Amino acid sequence: MQKKYKILIIDDSEEILNTYKKFFIKKNYSVATASNGLDGLKILQTEPNDFDLIITDIVMPNISGVGIISIVKKKFPEILIIAITGWGEHPGMLASEAEADLVLEKPIDLMELDKRIIDLIQSKTI
Amino acid sequence: MQSGPPIIGVSPAIVRVTDLINHVADTGLNIVISGETGVGKEVIAQNLYQKSPRKGKPFVKVNCAALPEGLLESELYGYERGAFTGAEQKKRGKFELANGGVLFLDEIGDMPILLQSKLLHVLQSGEFAPLGSEKEFKTDTWLIAATNHDLEDEIKKHKFREDLYYRLNIIKIYIPPLRERTEDIPHLINYYSQLYTSQFNNRNILQPSSRVLQKLSEYYWPGNVRELQNVLKRVLVLGSWDDIIDGFDYGYGSSNAVRQKTEQVQPPIPSSNNFLFQNGQAPDLESFSLKDIKKNALDKVEKEAISYILEKTGWNRSRASKILKISYKTLLYKISELGILPPTT
Ligand SMILES: Nc1ncnc2c1ncn2[C@@H]1O[C@H](COP(=O)(O)OP(=O)(O)OP(=O)(O)O)[C@@H](O)[C@H]1O
Ligand SMILES: [Mg+2]
Numbered sequence: 001m002q003k004k005y006k007i008l009i010i011d012d013s014e015e016i017l018n019t020y021k022k023f024f025i026k027k028n029y030s031v032a033t034a035s036n037g038l039d040g041l042k043i044l045q046t047e048p049n050d051f052d053l054i055i056t057d058i059v060m061p062n063i064s065g066v067g068i069i070s071i072v073k074k075k076f077p078e079i080l081i082i083a084i085t086g087w088g089e090h091p092g093m094l095a096s097e098a099e100a101d102l103v104l105e106k107p108i109d110l111m112e113l114d115k116r117i118i119d120l121i122q123s124k125t126i
Numbered sequence: 127m128q129s130g131p132p133i134i135g136v137s138p139a140i141v142r143v144t145d146l147i148n149h150v151a152d153t154g155l156n157i158v159i160s161g162e163t164g165v166g167k168e169v170i171a172q173n174l175y176q177k178s179p180r181k182g183k184p185f186v187k188v189n190c191a192a193l194p195e196g197l198l199e200s201e202l203y204g205y206e207r208g209a210f211t212g213a214e215q216k217k218r219g220k221f222e223l224a225n226g227g228v229l230f231l232d233e234i235g236d237m238p239i240l241l242q243s244k245l246l247h248v249l250q251s252g253e254f255a256p257l258g259s260e261k262e263f264k265t266d267t268w269l270i271a272a273t274n275h276d277l278e279d280e281i282k283k284h285k286f287r288e289d290l291y292y293r294l295n296i297i298k299i300y301i302p303p304l305r306e307r308t309e310d311i312p313h314l315i316n317y318y319s320q321l322y323t324s325q326f327n328n329r330n331i332l333q334p335s336s337r338v339l340q341k342l343s344e345y346y347w348p349g350n351v352r353e354l355q356n357v358l359k360r361v362l363v364l365g366s367w368d369d370i371i372d373g374f375d376y377g378y379g380s381s382n383a384v385r386q387k388t389e390q391v392q393p394p395i396p397s398s399n400n401f402l403f404q405n406g407q408a409p410d411l412e413s414f415s416l417k418d419i420k421k422n423a424l425d426k427v428e429k430e431a432i433s434y435i436l437e438k439t440g441w442n443r444s445r446a447s448k449i450l451k452i453s454y455k456t457l458l459y460k461i462s463e464l465g466i467l468p469p470t471t
Contacts, residue, residue: 037297038142038145038146038149041149042149061298061300062146062297062298062299063146063149063150063296063297064295064296064297064298066292066296067150067153067155067296067297070153070155070296071150071153071155074153090288090289090292090293091292094292094293094296
């Protein structure tokens with residue numbers, strides 16, 4: 001059986017958080033969620049070594065997804081990040097610049113997202 | 127340890143902002159601080175700087191609304207000798223002066239669109255060129271911007287570049303107006319009473335009664351904390367809260383009241399006995415001082431004159447400064463110092 005991966009999902013839409021959470025729990029992930037960048041960052045700081053991967057929205061209150069990517073890449077370089085953009089090219093480009101491991105555009109196919117996560121984690125451990 | 131001017135307040139919004147500052151002050155990521163006039167945007171910027179590793183390096187402020195386009199450009203980037211007629215000496219720009227530290231761009235929403243493009247280029251490349259220079263220079267400045275405009279609105283009106291907006295808003299700090307966090311009012315009064323008491327010859331500010339506090343929390347506070355400071359100073363001069371809170375315009379914010387107010391603009395007629403007898407009440411002989419009365423009277427006349435011209439010009443501050451024959455900078459200073467408030471829309 002595959003190891004249980006731990007992910008953090010940050011998005012300011014309650015609905016998206018719930019949908020993602022349900023889906024990933026069913027897929028046997030351990031899931032934490034935050035509805036803005038600051039709360040996400042606080043979760044990371046209390047359990048810094050726990051997370052394998054972060055999925056983050058980009059346009060959010062207080063710390064944006066781009067901010068999260070920059071901070072995480074500096075402070076917790078081991079954690080992988082997928083940025084999800086729905087706002088045209090500017091934020092997406094900024095996310096790549098900040099060195100997100102993957103930038104995906106909405107709408108997101110969750111089955112596909114699951115595959116990309118496994119790919120990312122496995123390519124990192126090789 | 128000095129860590130910036132104090133951020134007073136117990137409201138969830140202020141607690142949250144303080145928490146956010148503590149989490150991002152060491153990141154050096156671009157920040158936009160937004161909120162109405164007088165809510166404390168500059169205080170927040172100072173706190174970010176003082177809590178960052180850049181503390182002790184320069185903190186350079188540029189007010190993007192205070193200078194016309196050409197001057198703002200040379201202020202920011204500097205110029206080489208001979209870059210244009212009149213450029214007899216090379217001038218270093220604020221980007222250069224802020225190197226290693228913080229560049230605080232105040233009123234970023236007022237930056238002309240061409241300069242926005244130039245700023246975007248600097249942020250993308252990390253390099254800037256002084257006017258008339260062939261060479262680009264590397265810059266390591268932490269950019270903190272402030273605005274009391276709704277930038278998203280400005281984008282819709284094509285007054286603000288969307289790509290610049292996203293590049294600046296890596297971190298957003300929004301400070302709500304004082305009327306939405308009235309639980310902060312008693313704490314601010316406490317803090318500033320003590321401060322002013324020591325500044326104004328130890329004259330004590332009367333603690334507001336619960337009736338007064340109630341009134342204070344019903345008021346609209348269009349000038350936010352700065353206006354509260356001015357109110358406190360007036361209480362200090364007058365020795366009483368009552369006249370001041372009775373003079374509040376509680377209809378502020380309802381557009382009707384504002385419209386009425388602007389329709390009734392009358393030229394100011396100073397009448398000298400007003401300054402002595404506030405609302406018909408004789409002055410307190412204990413605290414009587416000619417100096418205070420003079421300052422008070424002068425402030426009042428200036429305030430009336432400036433308000434009158436501002437309303438006549440529809441708050442076109444550069445036109446108003448020309449009519450008043452004072453510099454634009456002086457006008458901005460007086461507006462804030464005298465607590466002159468723009469009509470809300
Ligand atoms: N939370 C606070 N605690 C203590 N003092 C405050 C607080 N907020 C604002 N002030 C004080 O109120 C005054 C106005 O604040 P500041 O200049 O930072 O406002 P601002 O948002 O930059 O206003 P403007 O948009 O007009 O430039 C300052 O003297 C500042 O020290
Ligand atoms: Mg300011």
